[in-house]
Amino acid sequence: MDEEHTSGFREACGQCSAVDWGVSDEGRFYCRSCHNVIERTKEVVDPTVFHGSNRISTVVRGARLQAAEPGLVWTQCEGFQWILRNQADALLRLGVHAHFKDAVLCPLWRRYLQTSQQAYTWTAGTRSAGTRTASRARDEDSDVDSESLVSGPISESCSDWSESGDASSQLTPRERRGRGRGRGLMTMRKTLALIHLALVWSREALTLSDLLRLVRGGHVPYINAYQQFPEEMKLINKDALVFRVESVPSHRAVHRDAQSLAVSMQLPAFPPISRRSLIHPELLSLRYLTEANLPDQLHPWFCLLLDRTGLADEAFLTFDPGSRPVLPQYEVQTAAVVVVTMKLLFGLDDQSEWNLSNEAGSHDDSGHMFSLRRWYRLLQAALAGAQQRTRRDVARRQWTAQKPIVLRKGDKCWIMKKKRIAAQVQTCFERLSSCPVDIQDAGPSSFIFRWGDEDGADGPSLHHMKLDGVVSRDRDVLVPSNSSYWHRALRPCKERSCGSHYKEEEASLPHSFVWLLQLFSFLLDVKPSCLYEEVLGVERRLLGCGTFGDTALKRRRTTETETKTKRTRRELCPQTESESDE
Numbered sequence: 001m002d003e004e005h006t007s008g009f010r011e012a013c014g015q016c017s018a019v020d021w022g023v024s025d026e027g028r029f030y031c032r033s034c035h036n037v038i039e040r041t042k043e044v045v046d047p048t049v050f051h052g053s054n055r056i057s058t059v060v061r062g063a064r065l066q067a068a069e070p071g072l073v074w075t076q077c078e079g080f081q082w083i084l085r086n087q088a089d090a091l092l093r094l095g096v097h098a099h100f101k102d103a104v105l106c107p108l109w110r111r112y113l114q115t116s117q118q119a120y121t122w123t124a125g126t127r128s129a130g131t132r133t134a135s136r137a138r139d140e141d142s143d144v145d146s147e148s149l150v151s152g153p154i155s156e157s158c159s160d161w162s163e164s165g166d167a168s169s170q171l172t173p174r175e176r177r178g179r180g181r182g183r184g185l186m187t188m189r190k191t192l193a194l195i196h197l198a199l200v201w202s203r204e205a206l207t208l209s210d211l212l213r214l215v216r217g218g219h220v221p222y223i224n225a226y227q228q229f230p231e232e233m234k235l236i237n238k239d240a241l242v243f244r245v246e247s248v249p250s251h252r253a254v255h256r257d258a259q260s261l262a263v264s265m266q267l268p269a270f271p272p273i274s275r276r277s278l279i280h281p282e283l284l285s286l287r288y289l290t291e292a293n294l295p296d297q298l299h300p301w302f303c304l305l306l307d308r309t310g311l312a313d314e315a316f317l318t319f320d321p322g323s324r325p326v327l328p329q330y331e332v333q334t335a336a337v338v339v340v341t342m343k344l345l346f347g348l349d350d351q352s353e354w355n356l357s358n359e360a361g362s363h364d365d366s367g368h369m370f371s372l373r374r375w376y377r378l379l380q381a382a383l384a385g386a387q388q389r390t391r392r393d394v395a396r397r398q399w400t401a402q403k404p405i406v407l408r409k410g411d412k413c414w415i416m417k418k419k420r421i422a423a424q425v426q427t428c429f430e431r432l433s434s435c436p437v438d439i440q441d442a443g444p445s446s447f448i449f450r451w452g453d454e455d456g457a458d459g460p461s462l463h464h465m466k467l468d469g470v471v472s473r474d475r476d477v478l479v480p481s482n483s484s485y486w487h488r489a490l491r492p493c494k495e496r497s498c499g500s501h502y503k504e505e506e507a508s509l510p511h512s513f514v515w516l517l518q519l520f521s522f523l524l525d526v527k528p529s530c531l532y533e534e535v536l537g538v539e540r541r542l543l544g545c546g547t548f549g550d551t552a553l554k555r556r557r558t559t560e561t562e563t564k565t566k567r568t569r570r571e572l573c574p575q576t577e578s579e580s581d582e
Contacts, residue, residue, distance in 0.1 A: 014038075027417070074233055076242060077118055080186045082233075083225045083243075084109060087195055090220045094444060096204055105198040108265070112186070112194065115265045187242070189249045192222065193257035200319060200327070201270055205278035207331040208251060208258075209524045210446065216248045219444045223248065224401040251526045255329060262321040273317035280317065281306055281334040288331075288338055291523055293379060293451045295370045295465040302341050309541040311337060329534070335520040336534035340542065342516060345470050346372055347482045350510040356481060360469030370465035376512075382449050382458040383519060448523060486510075487539050502529035 006021040006029065013019070018033040030037045088101040113119035192215065196208050214220040221228060226235055226243040235243060275282055285302050306312040311333060319327050346353040357373040451461040472481045488505060506514060506528075514528070517535075521528045 076239065077113065077186060079226070079229065079233065079239070079243060080191060081109070082229060083188075083191055083221065084194065086221045086225065086228055087191065090214075091195070091206070094214070094219065096199075096206065097202060100198060100202050100204070104202050105195070108194060108198055108201070108267075111265050111267070112261070116185075188222065188225070188245045189254060190257050190261060192249065192254050193261050196254060196258045197262055197267075200279070203271060203273065203277045203279055205284075207279065207284075208255060208329070209331050209526065212248060212251060212254065212525060214444055217444060218397075224403070227401055227403040251524070252530060255327065259325065259327040262319070262327065263325050265321075267321045269320040269322070270318055272314050274314055275312070279330045281311060281330065281337060284330060284334045285338060287446070288335055288520070288523065290451075290463065291447055291449060292338070292519065293375065293382075293449065293459070293462050294338075295467060296463050297370075297465075297467045298338075298341065298345075301345065302337060305341050305344070305542070306337055309337070309538055311538070311541070329530075331524050332526060332531055332534050333538075335524060335531060336538050339513075339516055339520065339531070339535050340538045343513070344485060345467070345480045345482060347484070347486070348510055348513045348516065349486050350512055352482050352484075353512055356470050359481075368464075368466055369469045370462060370467055371469070375462060376515075378459045378462070379519060380515075383522065385458065386448055387522065487543070488536070490536060490540055490543070500529040500533055502532040 006023065009021055009029065010019055013031040013034060013036055015036045016031060016034040018031060020032045021029050022032050024030055024037070028037050084105065085101075088105050092098065092101060110120065114121060192211065196211060199206050199211065211220065215222040223245055225245070229235070273280055277283070282303055285299065285306075289296070289298060289302075303312075310316060317328055317330070342348060346356060353372045357371045360369045360371045361373075449458045451457060451459060451463070453460065470481050471478050473479075488509075517528045517531050521531050524531070
């Protein structure tokens with residue numbers, strides 16, 4: 001094979017004067033006699049393109065005149081503007097309200113630039129990203145419209161590859177993790193945080209978990225989002241380190257960034273979250289009950305628990321960065337209330353729920369009564385299948401960029417070679433796999449499971465099932481048949497200094513409770529520890545133990561206990577006979 005590639009090269013070796021050339025695995029020419037490597041390579045033929053002849057051309061590495069490529073003098077904030085615009089346009093195509101981009105996201109972006117002193121300010125010293133563009137726009141027209149702020153960059157042309165005009169003043173990734181946070185520099189992860197803040201302000205039904213799922217599925221640009229930049233915007237040097245993203249951030253990380261952004265931007269109180277808002281737990285719970293294939297009769301119990309714990313109050317749900325700088329995790333809180341409701345009705349102590357299932361199975365009308373055992377078997381099979389599909393989709397997904405980043409001009413040769421090799425491996429994978437990669441991209445959906453009798457469903461629907469087997473009447477009041485409610489020791493914790501206790505307590509928790517946490521954690525794409533902490537917060541409010549640092553909670557230093565709740569159950573269940581008949 002080496003003779004075929006080196007037959008046209010007859011120059012003598014500079015060290016041993018031999019004419020015996022070979023080609024290494026990297027495509028470099030070397031002397032077989034003295035193993036001297038020279039600056040000469042062979043060009044690999046693209047395996048995805050088939051021509052009439054397999055001609056191999058050679059490329060001599062050395063100084064040569066390169067044609068000047070057109071470029072732009074642009075700022076990194078202009079790059080983030082371009083990405084934010086594309087992300088907003090993608091959400092609009094997915095059904096987000098039309099006012100989201102112009103009336104909400106653009107003012108938030110302007111406020112970020114101003115509070116971080118990157119634009120709309122006359123600060124002395126070196127101007128940061130966006131100052132030149134925003135100052136020019138302000139001089140031309142003080143009432144700048146939203147399209148000019150979230151549109152592409154307004155820049156001056158230059159004659160060669162150009163990094164952003166402020167790249168030299170930017171920090172490295174390590175510096176960004178330290179001093180960069182204090183300076184409020186924009187990052188790719190913060191673009192999702194800003195989008196999330198805009199969604200919460202708009203009171204859209206799209207939660208943070210939904211946003212990250214859309215990002216992971218490629219429906220909202222984030223991974224390799226720089227590929228949508230104009231050809232004139234070249235990513236080299238520090239720009240490549242800022243805009244290159246290789247993974248989707250976690251729910252906790254984006255939520256933390258969104259909360260810190262809202263505080264640093266000095267945002268006012270958000271619009272109130274009323275019961276008619278789509279992200280209110282009362283409406284959001286309908287979606288999660290449907291997703292988990294739970295009976296519809298569970299929703300009134302959920303609403304009662306929501307009212308008793310105060311989690312339905314407008315003041316608690318409305319985000320105010322000034323007076324209460326804690327951004328609610330609406331989907332996680334809703335799932336936590338669902339878990340506590342299941343504990344109240346079924347026990348979830350690895351014994352009570354199975355006894356109730358046995359009683360429901362022995363009833364005359366057992367075909368219409370909800371059985372936790374049947375539900376568990378159904379959901380366990382659907383969950384295993386969904387997890388397998390998720391792992392398969394991740395393995396099939398193409399994470400490498402079609403437009404690779406070149407950090408230095410001299411690295412372009414081997415970067416393009418890696419791209420050709422990746423294309424060859426992908427082609428081989430598509431030929432060997434039973435289903436091509438291109439067919440795997442399905443449309444976005446708010447649900448993971450499908451319940452019903454149609455083809456392709458994960459199982460039969462249990463929404464119409466009755467809860468007669470787990471509730472009973474006590475003086476014309478419906479109360480849970482379960483007579484006790486267990487909970488872990490609600491010990492006092494400091495929110496900032498004390499982390500999650502889930503790992504140390506997981507082994508001692510009931511298996512059915514841990515499985516339910518894992519189910520909703522998969523649906524929300526959060527860690528079970530995050531959901532577990534929210535469950536503890538709901539229980540503190542339910543049992544009157546307060547929150548972090550509460551004196552009543554400090555007096556409750558016990559191990560795992562069982563609390564008899566006949567009186568509590570009556571307070572939680574004030575339905576009369578007429579109401580239950582409705």
